[in-house]
Amino acid sequence: MKLKITIDNKTYEVDVEASEPEPPRPQLPPSYMIQPGAARVPAAPAPAAAPAGGEPVDEDKVCRSPINGIVVKVLAQPGQQIQPGDTLLVLEAMKMETNITAPMAGKVAKVNVNAGDSVQSGAVLVEFE
Secondary structure, eight states, X not given: OEXXXXXTTEEEEEEOOOOSOOXXXXXXXXXXXOOOOOEEEEOOOOSOOOOTTSOXXXXXXXXXXXXXXXXXXXXXXXXXXXXXXXXXXXXXXXXXXXXXXXXXXXXXXXXXXXXXXXXXXXXXEEEEO
């Protein structure tokens, strides 16, 4: 079978041989179709890392990093009111972006990272009032 293929505005004529037919792939319902996009990971408390200042941290008032990565974008600002599921910042790990979302409603007290910072799993990213 001859086919014409255009790549970068150049047309190529190619001969194609048919081999054994592939078995039909099962069609998944639309609810199972995988769509590209950034993953949303709720900022659940990770194993507590020792605080830098030696003082205890109220785990209900912090957002910890669930993964090691690089901060790509910081969306939360001190004083900002947030709702559960609001994106606080975006981390990149292994060329995948992960949205870090607010675990609860409240007010941002302090953002401990900036874009470009490298963070470890369990590091406190955002503190709440």
